[in-house]
Amino acid sequence: MFFEPSLLKGRAALVTGGGTGICRGIALGFAAHGCDVAILSRRAEHLEPTCRDIEARGVRALALVADVRDPSAVEARVAKAAAAFGRLDIVVNGAAGNFLCLAENLSPNGFGAVIDIDLKGTFHVSKAALPYLKERGGVILNISATLHYLGTPAQLHVSAAKAGIDALTRNLAAEWGRYGVRVNAVAPGPIAETEGVRRLLVGRARELATGRTPLGRLGTIDDVVRASLFLCSDAASFITGAILVVDGGLWLNSARILE
Ligand code: HXC
Numbered sequence: 001m002f003f004e005p006s007l008l009k010g011r012a013a014l015v016t017g018g019g020t021g022i023c024r025g026i027a028l029g030f031a032a033h034g035c036d037v038a039i040l041s042r043r044a045e046h047l048e049p050t051c052r053d054i055e056a057r058g059v060r061a062l063a064l065v066a067d068v069r070d071p072s073a074v075e076a077r078v079a080k081a082a083a084a085f086g087r088l089d090i091v092v093n094g095a096a097g098n099f100l101c102l103a104e105n106l107s108p109n110g111f112g113a114v115i116d117i118d119l120k121g122t123f124h125v126s127k128a129a130l131p132y133l134k135e136r137g138g139v140i141l142n143i144s145a146t147l148h149y150l151g152t153p154a155q156l157h158v159s160a161a162k163a164g165i166d167a168l169t170r171n172l173a174a175e176w177g178r179y180g181v182r183v184n185a186v187a188p189g190p191i192a193e194t195e196g197v198r199r200l201l202v203g204r205a206r207e208l209a210t211g212r213t214p215l216g217r218l219g220t221i222d223d224v225v226r227a228s229l230f231l232c233s234d235a236a237s238f239i240t241g242a243i244l245v246v247d248g249g250l251w252l253n254s255a256r257i258l259e
Helices: 021-032 048-055 071-085 108-136 156-179 195-200 205-212 221-232
Strands: 012-016 036-041 061-065 090-093 139-143 182-188 243-246
Touching: 012 021, 012 071, 012 108, 021 036, 021 048, 021 090, 021 139, 021 221, 036 048, 036 071, 048 061, 061 071, 071 108, 090 108, 090 221, 108 139, 108 156, 139 156, 139 221, 156 182, 182 221, 221 243
Parallel strands: 012 036, 012 090, 036 061, 090 139, 139 182, 182 243
Antiparallel strands: none
16 A cells, blocks of 8 residues: 555556556555556456455455457457446556567567557557546556667667557647647656566676666565556546656666766
8 A cells, every 4th residue: 555545446447457566556556545456457367366356355356368469359348347346447558479589580460469469459458448448537547668769789679669559648748738638657667576587688788777777676466556556546637648657767867978
């Protein structure tokens, strides 16, 4: 629990990718603050344990199996979440794919898979949720990154997708403000204990990232959860189109050439 336990009381959220990693943390953080939570993933085995942990926090949980690349499946699952909870107030677009691959070795399908999951998936889910979010003035939170602020080797596909997500965040904020719908993003740097860091920060990279981070450590899932709770709560009621970097200052320091 990070804020008042009633911060999101009575609200309902859908978190894609909510079975594991950062988005599991967000789902549990929302639940601890009174929010019913549906989590969506391609893999059912990722969902059940997290659903039990959501329910243990005294709210309702719903497991939804779908691939965010399939717009009609997404539409049906979003409708199911809204029907189960009687409302939908918050959508977190966290479903993502990633692997290390230099651009010269990346196949069209490899590039397309990540664009389809991260960027097009965010669009499909946001569009499907709009009719429900409009009813009470809801919130969308996209999970971005900082990889695309500079050039990150072997991350062309993810950088392009996350840059697109930033554009989508700002455009939807501009278009959907008239419905009372806010659209923001968090941009985590390397977050310890996640699949992303385990797979991406190999060799000396973890040590280098820690050393270059002004705040002197990698992030934690809870660091991202706190930022997400803020942006999805009424405390951020006049904030839309924002991309909140949660990286301990790492990206600002990444191009350091002078000591
Ligand atoms: C090169 C690869 C590859 C690899 C897959 N591909 N893995 N190319 N190197 N390591 C290529 C395949 O060869 C294929 O192209 C195409 O990608 C699709 O692969 P499939 O396995 O058929 O696709 P699919 O089953 O849909 O899997 C999607 C995936 C998957 C993205 C490729 O690996 C995935 O979902 N990964 C796990 C998700 C994950 O790690 N989530 C955490 C994200 S962390 P061809 O041409 O052969 O058909 C994150 C944080 C970023 O995003 C910030 C960190 C600091």
